[in-house]
Amino acid sequence: MRDVWLAILRRYALLFAALLLVIAADIAVNITPPLVLQYLVDHLADGAIAEETLLLVALLYFALCAAGGLVDTLKETGITVLGQKITHGLRSAMCQRLSRLPADFFVQHESGALSSRFINDVDTLESLFDSGVVSMIADACTILAILAVVSQISGGLGILLVIALPLLFLLTRYFQRRMRQAQLDNRAAVAKTSALIPETVDNIRTIHLCQQERYMAERCRVSLKQSFAAMERSNFCDSIYSPIIICNCTAIICLMMALSVSSSAMQALFGMTVGSVVALIAYVRRIFTPLESIGMEIQNIQSAIAGIDRLREFFAAPLESLPPAAASPSPAEQQLPLVIEHVSFGYGKGPSLFRDFSLTVREGETVTLAGRTGVGKTTLFKLILGLYAPRTGNIRICGLDPRAIPAEKRRPICCCVEQGFTAIDGSVRDQITLRDARVTEAAVQEALALTGMAEVCAQLPQGLATPFCPALFSQGQRQLLGIARAIALNPRLLLLDEITANLDALTERQIIRALQAASKDRAVLSISHRLYEASGGKIITLS
Template sequence: MKQADKENNHINWKLFAQFLSAHKWVCGLMAVLILLASTTVLIPPWVLGRFVDQLYMPGQAWMWGAAWLAAGILAGVAESGQNSVIIVLGQKLMHFLRSRMAAKLSRLPFSYYTAHSSGEISSHFLNDVDAINVLFTEGIVALSANALKLLAIILVIGRTNVYLALLLCVILPFLWKFTRICQQSVRKAQLKQRSAIADVFSCLPETMAMLPVIQNLGMESFMENRYGQMIGRSFRAIERTNFFDSVYSPIIKMVTACTIAVMMVLAAGNVTGNYFHLSAGKAVSMIAYILALFSPLEALGMEIQSIQTAAAALERVTQFLELPEEKHMPIPGGSTKEVPEDVAACEFRHVSFAYEKGKTIFRDLNFTVRQGDYLMIQGRTGSGKTTLFRLLTGLIQPDSGEILMYGQSLDCMDRQKRRALFGIVEQKFEKVEGTLRDQITLHQGEPSGEDDTWIWHILEQVGLDSTVRQIPGGLEAEAESAGLSDGQWQLMGLARALYGNPRILLLDEFTAHVDTKTEWMLYQTLAKMKGQYTCIVISHRHMNMDNIHVLEL
């Protein structure tokens, strides 16, 4: 177990090492700016002390005053530069991670998508990457910068008066502990508040979907109490967060004031002799250093907490990037478009498949579909109709047997060439934002004469060319205002599937949401295209077409 943890930690830091190696110049600039910011923050208090000591010498006082102003500007510019570079580096880190994750996503097998919800996958890209950005920028980098700044301030105070530095070393651990207690309490309250809000958001869609049932059963009061409990938990968590936020700052300010007061009393020398003796200028400098001390101290606590929180996100992203990828063998050669006409478009040979052990979907399934044939797949719910489509498109692999596409094993087929074989029409047409052209092309390519010729040819095939020509603007008309019927939108879905010039059409219950008259119109359109494409249809109802093969599952 320890060995595994050690290996994971190595992988985590290796990920950062790859990023830093790719952006070494930006990282070098950031390191210089952090060092500069940590150094320049020490200058204004020192100059201020000299200015106070020189007040009785008017000829020099204005010079020290100008130097103090310049030192303040320099420290502000260095701090601003440091923060700007950290932000830029954080954005580059997120781009680096999301690019690698997106590339990984395209190589994962379909089984990953069936085992993980879309919300969980999105969470890796959004929440986890954001957390890693916080880990890197507000955690590791900012932690180093604030630790360096804190150490520099203590060293300067110690060089001025070692006894005062020892006094601060006694006080600081108690302040650190108090800071961590407050931060951890706030963090726990925030987690409870987020959990309560998440429960509300997860319950809302369920409630809206079941609203008629709730009303019919008279369950309104039950749901009201349920929501009340969730919101109450959120409110109590927010109250706890507000309490710690309200007490922390006053206590820190009070301790700061007390520390300064004790320092001034000791510096007077009436009680402690010369151990804490300071000139007026040095006393002012020490006050400024002490005031500057508590800001990085508080930030250190938050940054350690950020690292602890984001470590799990880094581990999840690392595990995601290490997931086994879909295996592809090199295609033997030639194009999938250039095949003999007598070769079957699709052939299942002794295919068996099960999602879970003991729950077999297919056992020794055999069938052949010739080029230009229409095959209708029928069966009860759960019989494997959709699973057959997934096997056919290579989204999942059979447990045994072989699937051939135009004489080539699906396992040996190049992914892009395999995808180009298929045009898919789903149960309901999903619009995208944009024009009628965009509904077909999905924003691929630029409008051109050659592309428009192909689009109009497709629309003529599906029987929509005259309809689109009558719409003001034609292909450039906005989809939302086109006024097409449900059946026409399904035909638009068929046009979208044909845009890639596929050889095989896969129709998944594409008449499920239309009336009988519209269904007949869609089947008539398919009948006109018979022989041009191989068509495999999932349908609960028999297609009223001639020469159609039926596969019962």
């Protein structure tokens, strides 16, 4: 993850440098007004200032105060822009990495928890810059600058502040640790809640049938309660931190005034004049204002650190190991749509689902896989699609390792039709083209004609431009759209994963006829006994 951060910071190095200059200007402008005020009060007390000079000094004071507000606004704007740029770069890096993660990662991590990393955890990083680490650095620099100026005006007050600030720093560290743990607990609870929502929605019918509403509600309630408890701990620490800072500010001012009049030695140490008293009180308040702000910034920083910890886990996940680049396949290899040679595979460290399995599917041939549930039929499809790497053996699609086929070349080579139709946002045409510019209108019409869906789509209110809605089509018609999507770019290999499951006999016969038309002159590997019976192909039994 460090490489990602360095790349993002290098990309926005100029913006970061400009922000540092604005922060420096903000500090300079904000520590100057008390000095002007000291000069003004001291000379007014002595009566040794001309009216013209008094007016100019007063105008300078108000000008510096106004400039301080303008520079502070510019600083906050720069911090916000930098935060947005960095979080945009981080999300872009995460999206690039997402496409390279192995299928095992998505099996081990629920979709809700993964989306929480992209949305909630990255959002916390924006606050890291908006009102977090950058603001905290600016406040720390302001404190150091004020300490330097105060020490020049009053050595005694400088000593008091040097004694008080380490104690306040230790107090800050204590609250920091408490709030960080609370934020970590909250992020974990939010991720758990995010994972429960899609799980509940996906299984809502089963939950109702089994009367498990109370069980699911209790699971959600526990996660929400954990989140609320963590946030309450964090808010409690934040709520008592600011009052402590304000009380210390008042105590130091009172102690300064009391010590400065206690003896002549103390008066000499504190070096008090009317103007310096006014300036020092202003500086004490100014030095505690950033400390008070740090109390709020700590909470944002700890929330961001909790998010960074979870993002670090995402970036630490091993990427898919792609096979080394191989030489271009020979013409003989390219003519064979699918070759499986002595393949063995098992999930993780579990037992092998099949050992030394070999299969060749030629152009125009239909092969059906048979076997009991759990024998590995669908797993074999995942291997062919390149989602997993075999433990031993080789798989070649048109002479190429499926994991090494570029994404833009996969669809014209191999397509898979699953049991359920997965829709995307858009029109009916988009369901077939997947917004792929290579799929022409003629190819769409041909695919619909082969699957028998051309007339159905023509009767829609806006034809193929009709916004897709599941209610427009029956389950069987959605499966036919899935077949049309698969054959739109005329792939050489077609994989059919139990697509006639859970369909009535009439709809099943319609799909079988569509598959027979779509399977002509291409290799087909299927998990469908009906298609085997209708096509007269061969059957391979896995055991």
